[in-house]
Amino acid sequence: MQSPLIPNLSDQEISAIDNEIAHAPCRAAVAIDALKIVQSHRGWVSDASLQAIARHLHMSAAELDGIATFYNLIFRRPVGEQVILLCNSITCWIKGASQIQQQISARLHIGLGETSADNQYTLLPVTCLGACDRAPVMLVGEQLHTHLDDAALELIFRSREEAEE
Amino acid sequence: MSLDRPLTRNVRPDRTPTDLAAYEANGGYQGLRRALGKLVPAECLQIIKDSNLRGRGGAGFPTGMKWSFVPMENASPGHKYLVCNADEMEPGTFKDRLLLECDPHQLIEGMILAAYTIQADIAYIFIRAEYHLAAQLLREAIAACNAKGYLGENILGSDYSLTMHVHTSAGRYICGEETALINSLEGKRATPRAKPPFPQVSGLWGRPTIVNNVETLCNIPHIIERGADWFQALGLTADAGTKMYGVSGRVKNPGCWELPMGTPIREILMEYAGGMEDGYQLRGFLPGGGSTDFLTPEHLDLAMDYDTIGKAGSRMGTGTMIILDDKTCPVGFVTNLMEFFARESCGFCTPCRDGLPWSAQVLNDIEQGRGLPEDLHTLARQVTFIGAIGNTHCALAPGAMEPLASGLKYFREDFERHISGGHCPWCDGGVN
Numbered sequence: 001m002q003s004p005l006i007p008n009l010s011d012q013e014i015s016a017i018d019n020e021i022a023h024a025p026c027r028a029a030v031a032i033d034a035l036k037i038v039q040s041h042r043g044w045v046s047d048a049s050l051q052a053i054a055r056h057l058h059m060s061a062a063e064l065d066g067i068a069t070f071y072n073l074i075f076r077r078p079v080g081e082q083v084i085l086l087c088n089s090i091t092c093w094i095k096g097a098s099q100i101q102q103q104i105s106a107r108l109h110i111g112l113g114e115t116s117a118d119n120q121y122t123l124l125p126v127t128c129l130g131a132c133d134r135a136p137v138m139l140v141g142e143q144l145h146t147h148l149d150d151a152a153l154e155l156i157f158r159s160r161e162e163a164e165e
Numbered sequence: 166m167s168l169d170r171p172l173t174r175n176v177r178p179d180r181t182p183t184d185l186a187a188y189e190a191n192g193g194y195q196g197l198r199r200a201l202g203k204l205v206p207a208e209c210l211q212i213i214k215d216s217n218l219r220g221r222g223g224a225g226f227p228t229g230m231k232w233s234f235v236p237m238e239n240a241s242p243g244h245k246y247l248v249c250n251a252d253e254m255e256p257g258t259f260k261d262r263l264l265l266e267c268d269p270h271q272l273i274e275g276m277i278l279a280a281y282t283i284q285a286d287i288a289y290i291f292i293r294a295e296y297h298l299a300a301q302l303l304r305e306a307i308a309a310c311n312a313k314g315y316l317g318e319n320i321l322g323s324d325y326s327l328t329m330h331v332h333t334s335a336g337r338y339i340c341g342e343e344t345a346l347i348n349s350l351e352g353k354r355a356t357p358r359a360k361p362p363f364p365q366v367s368g369l370w371g372r373p374t375i376v377n378n379v380e381t382l383c384n385i386p387h388i389i390e391r392g393a394d395w396f397q398a399l400g401l402t403a404d405a406g407t408k409m410y411g412v413s414g415r416v417k418n419p420g421c422w423e424l425p426m427g428t429p430i431r432e433i434l435m436e437y438a439g440g441m442e443d444g445y446q447l448r449g450f451l452p453g454g455g456s457t458d459f460l461t462p463e464h465l466d467l468a469m470d471y472d473t474i475g476k477a478g479s480r481m482g483t484g485t486m487i488i489l490d491d492k493t494c495p496v497g498f499v500t501n502l503m504e505f506f507a508r509e510s511c512g513f514c515t516p517c518r519d520g521l522p523w524s525a526q527v528l529n530d531i532e533q534g535r536g537l538p539e540d541l542h543t544l545a546r547q548v549t550f551i552g553a554i555g556n557t558h559c560a561l562a563p564g565a566m567e568p569l570a571s572g573l574k575y576f577r578e579d580f581e582r583h584i585s586g587g588h589c590p591w592c593d594g595g596v597n
């Protein structure tokens with residue numbers, strides 16, 4: 001029976017999830033894919049989305065939440081339009097990731113784990129991004145930015161601001 | 166004499182990817198044609214065994230031996246799986262990214278050959294979420310192979326069939342541990358599994374499964390095509406082949422290069438990485454990623470291979486070195502790594518879940534100038550108890566203890582100066 005409180009997944013979301021189920025041995029096997037699919041459409045995974053996915057995969061919402069909260073790139077809270085994943089692992093740290101973080105924080109008025117007031121950006125730390133030869137680095141959305149310094153940050157954020165205008 | 170660099174022969178300086186046509190034009194898929202036409206799986210396995218190829222994911226386990234544990238008789242019909250570990254998240258490691266982004270077909274050919282050898286019918290590439298470009302290139306490459314008959318039903322007219330999928334992950338370093346990776350592929354939390362049973366016998370969905378690193382698998386087409394003797398001869402020391410070596414930190418030319426296995430550390434650091442940046446001195450380095458023990462300038466003339474680095478008290482790990490310079494605080498360096506491992510603990514077992522944050526806190530106190538003399542004793546006890554293999558459910562926690570243990574050994578006076586002076590000598594200089 002469908003609870004009226006649980007929203008429906010969109011047709012697009014369902015067909016993408018069902019594509020994954022097609023080559024999986026059981027529905028629950030695609031839990032992580034399904035969470036990522038819904039997140040790609042809605043930005044994050046709300047309680048209501050979680051319940052809708054769980055219902056579609058024939059699992060309990062609690063079990064699915066145990067999975068969702070394990071993975072740092074499944075967002076169980078709203079995030080900004082763009083998520084900044086700033087590497088703070090060893091080589092980036094040596095090359096000044098802490099100063100880069102301070103610069104970003106001062107510019108966007110957010111700390112790690114926070115979203116800017118205009119809802120444009122969420123700033124998160126991330127494990128070594130595998131670009132240590134070009135440290136310090138960060139991902140903004142899917143775009144990798146390397147060799148970060150004050151001038152590079154200025155360029156990145158200015159061009160993004162201009163693109164919006 | 167020009168070096169033989171099979172793994173990076175298609176890597177262009179500007180990193181533009183090699184597509185199917187270019188890969189084929191440069192001899193690609195010849196190893197596959199050779200194997201499917203002429204070699205039975207047992208023959209392929211023998212070549213890989215004879216080649217002495219060791220896993221490039223960190224542990225250096227012999228690849229042929231690993232594959233030989235997969236049951237080959239038809240006693241238990243059902244799926245068998247080959248999984249490529251493209252989760253690359255070890256701090257300071259950036260070699261698989263290069264192979265994935267520059268030559269995706271080399272990996273796919275290696276995977277088809279590996280799958281053929283163990284007679285797997287399904288293959289997965291488990292790739293970390295942040296490698297967007299690589300995942301896209303792999304999906305395109307798989308589609309091209311399906312269209313060309315290199316993948317799918319009856320590959321190249323043989324009776325061998327293989328389906329290949331890309332699985333993009335959702336974060337967490339522990340997914341790189343092979344049994345955690347398998348749980349994650351099943352859609353679960355990525356907690357490592359108890360071994361035995363080993364994945365080769367009971368892995369994904371309880372079926373025989375081989376998990377190999379990207380670089381390991383990229384070697385396979387060349388070994389099958391050119392033979393075990395050729396591969397053995399590539400290495401300068403007892404270990405065979407070439408290796409993707411990397412250097413990052415305050416060096417003039419950080420990067421990643423394919424060099425003969427056993428190339429001396431000094432050559433990698435001075436010739437390829439260009440030596441230290443002006444104004445910086447070398448104090449130490451982690452030879453192969455964040456969970457390997459420090460080595461020092463006195464070790465520079467060692468050959469970079471599994472056994473030599475092991476005998477020196479560290480591990481070659483991923484082969485990507487992280488440089489500690491004289492203007493970076495060793496305590497801060499170790500603290501950064503410990504905070505990483507504490508954050509990435511999967512939380513399954515207590516010594517790691519509670520122990521690593523405790524170590525990180527003690528280290529942080531010392532770094533902030535709040536350390537007490539007995540803290541060094543506490544850290545040493547943590548190294549003893551958390552660092553011992555077998556006290557924790559997987560190798561994450563012992564790995565986390567390696568830079569701490571060797572840091573206490575080589576940079577003890579720096580720890581002591583933090584405590585006796587009540588502040589970090591580097592921070593106050595305004596450098597770090």
Ligand SMILES: Cc1cc2nc3c(=O)[nH]c(=O)nc-3n(C[C@H](O)[C@H](O)[C@H](O)COP(=O)(O)O)c2cc1C
Nearest residue numbers: 220221222250252253254341342343377378381560
């Ligand atoms: C905490 C932890 C993280 C790991 N991360 C990776 C990784 O990102 N990539 C990888 O290839 N191996 C990683 N490994 C090693 C794998 O467990 C496994 O040994 C390896 O993928 C086997 O491949 P190989 O035999 O080709 O080296 C990790 C191990 C541990 C304990």
Ligand code: SF4
Nearest residue numbers: 511512513514517559
């Ligand atoms: S050692 Fe750490 S990462 Fe490994 S199982 Fe235990 S808690 Fe998880």
